[in-house]
Amino acid sequence: MQRRKASVNVEVKQVIGTLCRLLTATGLDAVPTPETFRRAKFGGGLEVEGQFWQLLTNILQRTGVISFEAGGQPRGDSEHRKAVAAGLRQTGCHADWTYGRQTGEEEEGKSFSGRDLLLALGWLLATGTLEALLTQRVQQLDKLLLTPLPVVSLVSSELQFDSSSLRRLQWLVGCLRHQRRILLSMLEERTRKLHTICSASLSPTASSSSNQSSTALKEDCDRLRQLCDLLEAYLNWKPVENVFWTWMDSVMDCHQTPSFAKESLHTPSVCQHNSQRPEKCEDMLMRLPTAQTCRVRLQGKGPVRDHSYTAENFQGSVEPSDILPASQASQLLLQTEALLLQKRDRLRLENRLRLQEVIGELEGLVLIPP
Amino acid sequence: MSVVTLQLGQCGNQVGQELYDVICSDAQDAQRRTTHTTVSCERFFHQNKHGDLVARAVLIDMEPKVIKQSMKKAADSGRWRYGDDSHFSQKQGSGNNWANGFCVHGPRHIEVVEELVRREVERCDRLAGFMTMMSVAGGTGSGVGTYVTQSLRDAYSKSFILNHLTWPYGTGEVIVQNYNSVLTLAHLYQLSDAILVHENDTVHRICSQLLNIKHISFSDVNRVIAHQLGSVLQPALTADSHGVYSRNPLGELVSSLACHPEYKLLSVCTIPQMPSSSIAYSTFSWPGLLKHLRQMLISNSKMEDGIDWQMRPPSASERTRSLTGASFNTSLANLLILRGKDVYSAEAGGFEDPALYTSWLSPETAFTRWNSPVPFNKYEKSATLVSNSQALLKPLDNMVRKAWNMFASRAYIHQYIRFGISEEDFLDSFTSVEQVISSYTQLCN
Numbered sequence: 042m043q044r045r046k047a048s049v050n051v052e053v054k055q056v057i058g059t060l061c062r063l064l065t066a067t068g069l070d071a072v073p074t075p076e077t078f079r080r081a082k083f084g085g086g087l088e089v090e091g092q093f094w095q096l097l098t099n100i101l102q103r104t105g106v107i108s109f110e111a112g113g114q115p116r117g118d119s120e121h122r123k124a125v126a127a128g129l130r131q132t133g134c135h136a137d138w139t140y141g142r143q144t145g146e147e148e149e150g151k152s153f154s155g156r157d158l159l160l161a162l163g164w165l166l167a168t169g170t171l172e173a174l175l176t177q178r179v180q181q182l183d184k185l186l187l188t189p190l191p192v193v194s195l196v197s198s199e200l201q202f203d204s205s206s207l208r209r210l211q212w213l214v215g216c217l218r219h220q221r222r223i224l225l226s227m228l229e230e231r232t233r234k235l236h237t238i239c240s241a242s243l244s245p246t247a248s249s250s251s252n253q254s255s256t257a258l259k260e261d262c263d264r265l266r267q268l269c270d271l272l273e274a275y276l277n278w279k280p281v282e283n284v285f286w287t288w289m290d291s292v293m294d295c296h297q298t299p300s301f302a303k304e305s306l307h308t309p310s311v312c313q314h315n316s317q318r319p320e321k322c323e324d325m326l327m328r329l330p331t332a333q334t335c336r337v338r339l340q341g342k343g344p345v346r347d348h349s350y351t352a353e354n355f356q357g358s359v360e361p362s363d364i365l366p367a368s369q370a371s372q373l374l375l376q377t378e379a380l381l382l383q384k385r386d387r388l389r390l391e392n393r394l395r396l397q398e399v400i401g402e403l404e405g406l407v408l409i410p411p
Numbered sequence: 412m413s414v415v416t417l418q419l420g421q422c423g424n425q426v427g428q429e430l431y432d433v434i435c436s437d438a439q440d441a442q443r444r445t446t447h448t449t450v451s452c453e454r455f456f457h458q459n460k461h462g463d464l465v466a467r468a469v470l471i472d473m474e475p476k477v478i479k480q481s482m483k484k485a486a487d488s489g490r491w492r493y494g495d496d497s498h499f500s501q502k503q504g505s506g507n508n509w510a511n512g513f514c515v516h517g518p519r520h521i522e523v524v525e526e527l528v529r530r531e532v533e534r535c536d537r538l539a540g541f542m543t544m545m546s547v548a549g550g551t552g553s554g555v556g557t558y559v560t561q562s563l564r565d566a567y568s569k570s571f572i573l574n575h576l577t578w579p580y581g582t583g584e585v586i587v588q589n590y591n592s593v594l595t596l597a598h599l600y601q602l603s604d605a606i607l608v609h610e611n612d613t614v615h616r617i618c619s620q621l622l623n624i625k626h627i628s629f630s631d632v633n634r635v636i637a638h639q640l641g642s643v644l645q646p647a648l649t650a651d652s653h654g655v656y657s658r659n660p661l662g663e664l665v666s667s668l669a670c671h672p673e674y675k676l677l678s679v680c681t682i683p684q685m686p687s688s689s690i691a692y693s694t695f696s697w698p699g700l701l702k703h704l705r706q707m708l709i710s711n712s713k714m715e716d717g718i719d720w721q722m723r724p725p726s727a728s729e730r731t732r733s734l735t736g737a738s739f740n741t742s743l744a745n746l747l748i749l750r751g752k753d754v755y756s757a758e759a760g761g762f763e764d765p766a767l768y769t770s771w772l773s774p775e776t777a778f779t780r781w782n783s784p785v786p787f788n789k790y791e792k793s794a795t796l797v798s799n800s801q802a803l804l805k806p807l808d809n810m811v812r813k814a815w816n817m818f819a820s821r822a823y824i825h826q827y828i829r830f831g832i833s834e835e836d837f838l839d840s841f842t843s844v845e846q847v848i849s850s851y852t853q854l855c856n
Contacts, residue, residue, distance in 0.1 A: 219571075222569045222571065222662065
């Protein structure tokens with residue numbers, strides 16, 4: 042906690058500034074200021090919430106998770122927010138407040154603070170939305186960008202070394218080599234055009250001489266500048282990203298600290314799953330032998346149920362020490378996942394061997410693997 | 412995207428001039444859509460400061476006469492011209508000797524030629540590749556042409572090189588034409604991406620039987636070659652071009668037809684071809700044209716006259732027995748280019764029959780189709796088939812056989828040894844060409 046507090050300093054503000062510039066460069070309108078982010082951490086107010094609602098809406102719309110009808114304007118704020126909540130659930134963010142109906146409609150708009158929205162934004166960024174936005178924007182700006190076409194592979198997974206397969210392979214290799222050369226020549230053309238644009242933009246007299254081509258050049262130049270700004274913003278963001286995530290950790294901590302819990306007394310936690318879910322999940326885990334060890338280890342840190350911070354937990358009955366920090370929990374889950382994957386692979390191998398034995402016993406039957 | 416053409420030797424310079432003429436008159440034909448014209452002009456011409464269309468070509472010959480004629484003809488047309496200083500010639504020819512061209516003239520003048528090519532290349536926004544045009548019979552086209560192709564391959568390793576070769580009359584124009592042909596083909600096979608061949612014999616027959624020309628001159632023959640080449644090279648909509656004219660004609664041509672290093676020989680046939688006076692009175696339907704073209708392909712006739720209508724694709728059982736279906740022309744890959752009215756209504760399913768192709772390539776890979784709604788060279792509808800098939804097997808085999816017979820008695824070999832081509836080099840070349848013949852023979856297995 043000390044470490045986290047120490048990292049929340051002026052630097053954070055700059056880092057959030059970097060993020061804001063990057064978000065703006067990806068073409069999002071109305072990105073909140075770093076100060077708004079800070080206020081959101083401490084709950085913020087209606088104004089802060091409004092800005093984050095807007096940002097989340099824009100992001101979800103741009104990534105195609107939600108879309109509003111042709112009119113563009115949702116029927117009302119509540120409809121609008123419901124759509125955003127549904128969009129968030131689609132992206133895997135199952136915070137309680139996103140289940141508006143279950144938490145009570147009348148509480149909507151009050152049942153959460155700006156911090157929930159900030160955490161939701163964090164979730165979106167952590168799940169690769171930023172990169173998706175970036176890619177989308179780069180594709181818009183870069184007209185010469187090559188999008189890989191799906192290539193139909195004609196080579197079957199079963200390698201055959203007869204002469205016709207070899208010839209087919211030689212043909213395909215030749216085809217690839219030709220494609221490579223076509224791509225290289227496209228790159229060359231692109232470089233040449235860039236050079237033309239750059240030299241045209243450097244000499245204003247040259248660009249003013251030819252009107253028609255200069256407008257096209259200016260547009261191209263403008264697009265390229267935007268592209269450069271975008272990529273630069275991303276490059277600036279990448280090395281300092283960690284600072285932001287440490288700060289987001291501290292936002293999470295605010296949720297868990299009782300002093301803040303008072304503020305959001307009726308606020309269910311953001312990583313709260315539906316109340317039946319942990320039980321179901323627990324049942325499922327119980328059936329898996331590997332998971333049981335994990336469960337035991339989780340219990341060692343505190344009861345598994347406590348891992349889902351329900352609203353009651355915040356009402357004072359549970360000591361903060363019982364709460365497993367998100368980072369540790371995620372680590373445990375990752376370990377469990379790895380173990381389960383290992384187990385699955387082993388089982389698959391066993392199954393395959395068994396299948397091969399069975400096949401071996403069946404004479405005259407030829408099975409072609411998919 | 413632009414194609415730089417290298418015209419080499421007498422034949423190359425004459426065919427090249429006809430090609431540019433056909434392309435330019437076709438592109439500037441009245442009532443044309445502008446995109447087609449723009450793309451075509453960008454592909455083959457640049458504009459000089461007076462606004463004239465200047466061919467993206469380099470003219471090379473060891474004698475000045477033909478280059479002068481070609482440049483004059485171009486300038487006289489009033490539509491286009493050659494660049495004033497994009498030609499290179501010498502006083503003395505190569506004496507129909509491949510070795511003289513390849514070992515002496517080529518190395519001696521390559522720097523000047525490279526400089527001319529570099530200047531043309533720098534004029535292109537984007538270089539689609541090179542097309543060299545030459546005959547294989549003489550000395551300059553074949554010998555210098557091969558040497559220049561080699562230097563192009565070194566200098567522009569990423570660019571596509573399409574060699575257009577004119578094969579001599581079987582009866583013989585030059586006594587050593589078969590030597591020259593074998594040496595050229597053997598070397599080009601290693602350097603070129605694809606070799607597009609026109610046989611003088613075939614074109615001559617087209618002139619006499621389809622175009623009803625009484626006294627056939629080289630100019631008539633060249634015009635037919637130019638027409639066929641033009642119908643391949645003019646802008647078309649390809650599967651990869653997403654509704655705009657393909658910008659990489661050579662790349663797409665080569666990618667669809669010649670991906671395998673052992674199979675690079677392409678032949679062309681076009682339908683319809685008729686005297687220009689008859690065009691106005693003729694109507695054509697796509698099904699009729701394509702039915703003819705398909706039969707021309709499988710029976711290996713380059714003309715719509717005298718097609719063997721009995722020829723049928725061999726069935727699977729016949730194919731395994733092989734050799735019985737020897738006269739059936741098996742294809743490795745085909746490219747069908749349709750130009751003209753209602754082009755999208757044309758049904759080309761007949762070319763997707765697996766029986767037409769070798770067993771190891773699926774028809775989906777082997778068959779490609781390009782379309783252009785713009786008619787070509789006054790024909791309301793025209794279809795051109797570029798085929799990588801066994802079509803050239805027979806003339807190639809004849810050529811090698813005759814050359815080998817001469818070589819067996821060491822006839823004229825000393826003329827080649829004099830310029831630095833040893834008997835070993837000859838044997839190597841024979842081996843490579845025999846390999847090509849063997850590869851194409853195995854296509855029907």
